[in-house]
Amino acid sequence: MLNHAFDASAFLKGLTSRPGVYRMLDAEGKVLYVGKARNLKRRLSSYFRKSGLAPKTRALVNQIYEIETIVTHTENEALILENNLIKALQPRYNVLLKDDKNYPYVFLSSDDFPRLGFHRGAKRVPGQYFGPYPSIGSVRQTLRLLQEVFPVRQCEDSFYRNRSRPCLQYQIKRCTAPCVGLIDKESYHQDVQHAIMFLEGRDQQVIDELAARMEKASQQLAFEQAAFYRDRIGSLRRIQERQYISGKEMDIDVLGVAVRGGVACVEVFFIRGGRNLGNKTFLPKFQGNLTPRELLSAFIPQYYFNREIPPTLVLSHQPEDMELLAEVLSEQAGKKIMLLRPTRGSKIRWVKMALTNAEINLSRRLVKRTNITQRLESLQQLLGWTNLPQRIECFDISHTGGKATVASCVVFDKEGPCNTDYRRFNIEGITPGDDYAALRQALTRRYRRLKKGEGKLPDLLVIDGGKGQLAQAVTVLREMEIEEITVLGIAKGPERKAGKETLFLAGHDTPIIVAPDSPALHLLQHLRDEAHRFAVANHRQRRIKGHKISPLETIPGLGPKRRQKLLIQLGGLREVARAGVEELVRVPGISLDLAQRIYDSFHGRE
Known part of the structure; x- marks a missing residue:
């Protein structure tokens, strides 16, 4: 039987679907197994099936106390990182080699x-x-x-x-x-x-020649030959991919910081001899609101004093006292220690990987049961209720110029997001751009079904908006004679900054101003942001489906000429979808920012 100390369902609930590496640890913190995955959530879910596991796998699963993950940019990076970690950690359940001669080369x-x-x-x-x-x-x-x-x-x-x-x-x-x-x-x-x-x-000349041949074959209607060149371009791109995992001989630590909703995460990646030897996740406790810069200023001296320090620390944010920190660390280490916040070049790739992992681990932290309970208790006090909220629903609207309007409904309970209960509504028959009408239609459709017994009614309904949106929700519920739901509106502040929101509670004339570090406000922000994410994702999907357009056409800044260049250079849409930012940015006309948007459109930001 699975170790009761490890809650597999809660772990899998907050797991990303990106590629990466996972480490399985026992109760003593010893690494049992290191593996890689194209899709972390799908791969790790396979370990917790009710049947069909091999005896060796069952023995491994029974010893799991904790699972740590490292998100990588591509599956190839995950494979190389897995190799490095296996050599460094020597896990019991991995196949181990006695030397370092297993890396293959072209000679x-x-x-x-x-x-x-x-x-x-x-x-x-x-x-x-x-x-x-x-x-x-x-x-x-x-x-x-x-x-x-x-x-x-x-x-x-x-x-x-x-x-x-x-x-x-x-x-x-x-x-x-x-x-x-x-x-x-x-x-x-x-x-x-x-x-x-x-x-x-230095292969751009080769790619350009193949691309020219493909275009010429296509113009001559020799589509089979054009497809041959397309596949060859894709294959050449694959074998030529540059990895973030191996680089020049260097020893550095990379620190990525994410702060959101009163919780912070610091990811430290250890690069030795140009190889990524893995990472360590820290969840520091603090009071009030801290910026990533302030958090790094406090974290660096606490972590690095009285321990071996590599020659370079690469940081995602620049502490205000960076020069002082470098001076003090250098004195302690007896050698020069550099603190860098790169804005371009190879090191920025390491920073992005650290930030991605920090954001994902922070999101997992935000949906942990203990954290959710604390926030629900704070919300209970804010609302003046005698019991904890058991079920909360939040709505948001998404459209582009009034077209392909979609409403989202996300659901939270005492364990956090209930993804299986999320719903989307394709809005029809309204004046384009009329968000009030869209909200009315979505609420009516949602609560007509719930009133018929097709689901559970929530205790609290949260609307992303101010008094106008709140009034629409109250009207819909009154018309449907639903009285047991409390309605709350969350409006962004004048600068649209997190922590400066205003809350409007139905039946109360005075708005509610909550402290920026309030756990109740953090929960409402999480609800709103999740509803917005779900609405935007479904709106994009509807645009693609409704207009029979390429996913590339929904990406801002990617015009017809750049789309054509992208498809030709990479060898088709499938290759574009699997390419990392490094491969995308090598296509002429594709900037780093645009490459990141293209990558995010296929993989999403979590």
């Missing part, structure tokens, strides 16, 4: 007519080594594709030196037969140089 020999080949092990043979690659399969695929694009020989030297006539690879145009002198040394080395440029990432 280019130093012969007069060099050969490309697979290599794994000590680098004793003279030549160039490209990698490491995440798997043996990826190297084999790379070599196959390189052979199609660059006809450089891949045969063993013993085979090459004993040829009297060209082999089959020459017949199918995947080799230029240097073994029998059918190509001169200079021409051969041009192909070799192109292969090197591609393996080193």
Whole structure:
């Protein structure tokens, strides 16, 4: 039976669907198993099935006390990070290797007519080594594709030196037969140089040439040939992907901070020798409202005093006393310690990964039962109720210029968000842009069904808006003779900043002003933000479905020319959807901000 100390249902409820790595720990904090996943939620859910688990997996699950996750940008990053963690932690339930020779490389020999080949092990043979690659399969695929694009020989030297006539690879145009002198040394080395440029990432010329061929084939209605080039572009992009996980030889710590709803999360990633060795999550306690800068100023000295400090700390936010912190840490360590807040370059990628994990772990913290209970108790006091709210519903409206209007309804109970009870309403038959009419229609449809017994009525109905929206909700409930629901409006402040909201309670003339650090206000903010997120997601889905448009057409700033360039360069919509920000930004005309928007449109911000 599963360890009762681990609540699998609560853990899975707040888990992300992004790619990443997970660590399973026992009650003593020892790592039992490290794994990777394309979809963390789906993969980890498979461990807690009621049946069908292998005996070894059941034994592992029975010992789980806690599961830690690290979200990565792509599945390839997760694979390399998993490899690093397994070596560093030596988990009992993982397959362990005794050496570090399992990273595969592409090898280019130093012969007069060099050969490309697979290599794994000590680098004793003279030549160039490209990698490491995440798997043996990826190297084999790379070599196959390189052979199609660059006809450089891949045969063993013993085979090459004993040829009297060209082999089959020459017949199918995947080799230029240097073994029998059918190509001169200079021409051969041009192909070799192109292969090197591609393996080193200087591959834009190759991609552009294939893209031009694809367009030409398409214009000539040779769609099968165009599809061939499209698939080749996608494959070349895949094998050429640059990872965030491996980099130059360096020792740094990366700190990402997220603060929301009176709760904070600090993620510290440990980079040693250019490899990501994992992270540690901190949930510091504090009173009042703190900015990420203020939190870092307090966290850094507490964490790094009296411990070994790497030469560089890379920060997501700049503390006001950053120079002083660097000076004090340098004195303590007896060496120069640098504190950096990068705005561009390779280190910004590490910061984004740390921030993503901080935001996701913060969201998981916000929906934990103990935290929800505390907030419900605060809301109970605010409303003057004798009992805790058992069920809360919140509505929001989303549209673009009045088109494809969608209303969302999210539901919270004593355990937090009830995702299965969320509902969306496609709004029809109203004047475009009339949010009041949209809200009336959604509320009427929702509570007509609930009154018929198709679900539970809430104790509290929260409306994203002020007195106008509140009046619409009160009118709908009065017309339907529903009296047992309390209605509350939450209006953004004049600067639309979190913490400066005004609350309007039905039946009360005076608005309610709540302290920014009130747990009740944090709960209402969470409800409102979740309703907004759900409404926007469904609005986007409706636009795509209703107009039969590409998901790319809904992304602000991505016009027809850039969409075409994106599809051509990456080899189709599927490749665009699986690409990371690093791959997207390499397409001409795609800025870093736009690449991030494209990535978020397919993966979402959590």
